[in-house]
Amino acid sequence: MLINNINIPVQPLLIGKFGKSYGILGWITIFSFTEEKEKIFDYFPWFFFKKKWTKVQVKNWKKYKNHFIVYIKGISNRSDARELTNLNIVISKHTLPKLKKNEYYWNDIINYKVVNTYQHYLGKVIDLIRTKNNDILIVSNTLAISKKNIFIPFIEKKIIKEINSNYKLITVQWNSITPYK
Template sequence: MSSIYKSKKNIIIGKIGKPYGLLGNNKINSFMEKKSNIFKYIPWIIKKNIFQKLKIVFYKKTKMIAKIKGVNNRDQAQIYTGHNIYINNSKLPKLKYEEYYWKDIIKCLVYNMKINKLGMVTKLIETGSNDVLVVESSNKKLFIPFLMKKVIKKVNILNKIIIVDWDYNF
């Protein structure tokens, strides 16, 4: 089996929604910053017991719908509802200096400037003005704005460490 089917190399970029219309289309829920960019990564991968390629024969960006090959009616489309849409990591574009994918930030250990361990990034929240790190340890949950230079002082993706200018009373 090719490497595209190995789960550690795949990331979720969206989810297949409910059927749309009578001809076998599905709504598509994109997790990408620009929602319609999900269509740039066709073919998609889904997991139905194993990872498998999903061929899309038609899509419409304005309505965020897609038609899966071999799906010709609403009942067949319903079978795919709720499946995550994956792509292989290698399909993602290279980022500029000091740009990061959320997938790379998750599980980073966070330390403040005094080298106190604050916890681990468990998720990020998009607020509109800036992203927010959710940092958790055994006894606390912190919400730290992802503001480069001002709050985020250093990000080392290779070692999974983030240094922040953030005081917290232990």
């Protein structure tokens, strides 16, 4: 493989994954984890980690079915492209656009504490899920009687009352589960 590297990502952020090779000329499929799939091409440079960080230079890309195929500088055949299969595509966090006040990226609210409007601690955010109707906040449950995660609809103002980035705290209109006596 002919990719040169002297850089590493600063605050690595996962934005996609390499899939299988495509054709014999070194093209490879990728899967975008960005909200708008094509936005993955707005964030460069890309990096991957395989024993060491390697910087990737995308020379060309095309939409192909439900994903994309890319041609990477230094990858000129199917065998070289195959070496990237299943590797994560990472960027430096600072390449993301600057946010306005009261805006945040999903990855920023992972590990935020969640309390309800009665100030009962519900747990920490472990993930978010995008669904057709609304996003879902997944909170690790802290109750001793039930270790199941809490799924809270991410509906701002109605259920998600406040996201405080200074205290890494989310306040929700949500009743915690009360144990039966």
